[in-house]
Amino acid sequence: QVQLVESGGGLVQPGGSLSLSCAASEFALTSYTITWFRQVPGKEREGVASIRSLSSPDGPAPESEYSGAVKRRFVISRDIPRNLVYRQMDRLKAEDTGVYTCAAGHVRTWWARQEYDHWGQGTQVTVSS
DSSP, X not given: OOEEEEEOOEEEOTTOOXXXXXXXXXXXXXXXEEEEEEEOTTSOOEEEEEEOOXXXXXXXXXXXXXXXXXXXXXXXXXXXXTTEEEEEEOSOOGGGOEEEEEEEXXXXXXXXXXXXXXXXXXXEEEEOX
């Protein structure tokens, strides 16, 4: 059974920083596009940050993508030797609160939830004073 495991969530004050990590068993994360999704009660999951598979055939596509709400505040990166994907979140806002889940897939549209094959359980991030 392929598993993705998130860690690093918690409570942080507005303006603070937090780093999340996504780890996998049974497969190399470098072979998949990895995307972090956020879900808040009453809303659909939305993609916030994505990093392309290292074996992606889409040559001109950017290595990483971000939603407009988090661009220039969040950075997604890989730790290849440790088979991890990190997401650094800076200048956090109350509206960043939610359950963050990492997903892996061979996708054409990074924010399209239905294209992802593997999902983690999610980790809660709460931004509050």
